[in-house]
Amino acid sequence: MESTHSMFIPYFGEDFYSNVYITVSVAILVIFGTLYFLKKFRTGVNNYFPNLSEKVIIVTGSTSGIGFETAKAFAQLGATVILANRASPKAVYAHQMIERINPKTITLELDCANLTSVRNFVQKFRKLELPLDILVNNAGTFTEEKKTRDSFEIHMGVNYLSTFLLTNELLPYIEKSRGRIINVSSSGHKSVTKPLTKTDFFLHKKEANEFENYCKSKFAVQLFTIELDQRLRERASHVIVAAVDPGFVQTPIFRDLFLWKIWANLNPLAKTAEEGAQTTIWAALHPSIQSGKYYSDCKEDKSNELATPEAARNWWKLTEDLLDDKVEVFPTKATSKEAN
Numbered sequence: 001m002e003s004t005h006s007m008f009i010p011y012f013g014e015d016f017y018s019n020v021y022i023t024v025s026v027a028i029l030v031i032f033g034t035l036y037f038l039k040k041f042r043t044g045v046n047n048y049f050p051n052l053s054e055k056v057i058i059v060t061g062s063t064s065g066i067g068f069e070t071a072k073a074f075a076q077l078g079a080t081v082i083l084a085n086r087a088s089p090k091a092v093y094a095h096q097m098i099e100r101i102n103p104k105t106i107t108l109e110l111d112c113a114n115l116t117s118v119r120n121f122v123q124k125f126r127k128l129e130l131p132l133d134i135l136v137n138n139a140g141t142f143t144e145e146k147k148t149r150d151s152f153e154i155h156m157g158v159n160y161l162s163t164f165l166l167t168n169e170l171l172p173y174i175e176k177s178r179g180r181i182i183n184v185s186s187s188g189h190k191s192v193t194k195p196l197t198k199t200d201f202f203l204h205k206k207e208a209n210e211f212e213n214y215c216k217s218k219f220a221v222q223l224f225t226i227e228l229d230q231r232l233r234e235r236a237s238h239v240i241v242a243a244v245d246p247g248f249v250q251t252p253i254f255r256d257l258f259l260w261k262i263w264a265n266l267n268p269l270a271k272t273a274e275e276g277a278q279t280t281i282w283a284a285l286h287p288s289i290q291s292g293k294y295y296s297d298c299k300e301d302k303s304n305e306l307a308t309p310e311a312a313r314n315w316w317k318l319t320e321d322l323l324d325d326k327v328e329v330f331p332t333k334a335t336s337k338e339a340n
């Protein structure tokens with residue numbers, strides 16, 4: 001019989017092809033195996049599990065991903081967990097799942113794209129007459145460009161402004177319990193190379209770069225963390241505020257951005273949601289956490305060099321001016337003296 005491997009394609013014999021097949025398969029296994037172990041090795045894991053049965057914790061954005069895993073971990077340790085979520089079937093399902101672990105679970109509605117909803121959330125929380133030990137500002141979006149209900153650029157509005165307002169409004173409770181605030185940031189904040197200005201609060205063109213604006217909003221969260229820490233220290237407060245980076249995590253956050261969604265699903269280094277929640281849980285609980293710092297993989301990390309105390313103070317003032325008298329912000333020593 002005439003060979004099908006004609007003059008066009010050289011034929012090297014069966015052994016050669018089976019050897020190539022074996023070599024390629026082994027190479028793929030080795031590469032993926034190495035990446036898998038690299039991820040396992042590098043992913044920080046919380047190993048501190050205090051009894052939280054006397055604690056009340058708010059976790060924003062706990063319908064899925066990192067927030068859901070964070071709330072679940074606190075519920076397992078006995079805390080009263082308040083799930084601060086937009087009303088949706090996902091929110092109902094998350095509540096049911098966490099309530100099964102701990103019947104003390106509460107859901108209060110919160111839409112971070114609407115500052116009135118943030119204020120309403122605080123009203124509803126007040127009515128519960130509960131203390132507040134830990135606030136985890138986890139809710140976040142990475143999506144196509146649009147505006148919030150209050151006409152802010154979506155990432156800046158949801159990821160930063162709601163965090164600023166909610167934290168300031170809840171601070172008296174956290175002060176009272178000498179509690180903690182954890183702001184979920186992102187290593188993406190390090191890609192910001194220019195100081196933020198007032199124009200960054202707004203959407204200028206529909207085709208704006210979502211990733212750039214997402215990173216700016218997380219840089220804003222970094223600045224907020226630094227300035228809030230400065231204000232707390234000036235008042236000799238016992239409250240701790242820290243920012244955390246969960247790493248690259250496979251979650252529904254990428255659902256609106258096709259290429260990112262594919263990358264999150266294919267990237268062998270992407271963490272699971274449970275892995276991604278570790279630094280948040282650890283930072284919320286561990287006694288070694290220092291206020292004003294930035295953590296990733298359950299250890300301290302370097303923030304963007306532009307995130308200086310001066311930049312943070314200016315950014316806070318800009319935010320305050322923007323929100324005007326709509327928010328009673330936590331004063332510095334200097335401003336509270338001015339007010340007297």
Ligand SMILES: NC(=O)c1ccc[n+]([C@@H]2O[C@H](COP(=O)([O-])OP(=O)(O)OC[C@H]3O[C@@H](n4cnc5c(N)ncnc54)[C@H](OP(=O)(O)O)[C@@H]3O)[C@@H](O)[C@H]2O)c1
Pocket residue numbers: 060061062063064065066067084085086088090110111112113114137138139140141158184185186187245246247248249250251252253254
């Ligand atoms: N995944 C990553 O690789 C990664 C990396 C760095 C930082 N992060 C940060 O981690 C945090 C959690 O994200 P994730 O990855 O776990 O994604 P996720 O599963 O999509 O969780 C985001 C949560 O935020 C909520 N949320 C979004 N917009 C909201 C709004 N307007 N009002 C109230 N809640 C809102 C979502 O609620 P709905 O179900 O109602 O949408 C959801 O519960 C975010 O701050 C994100 O920026 C994630």
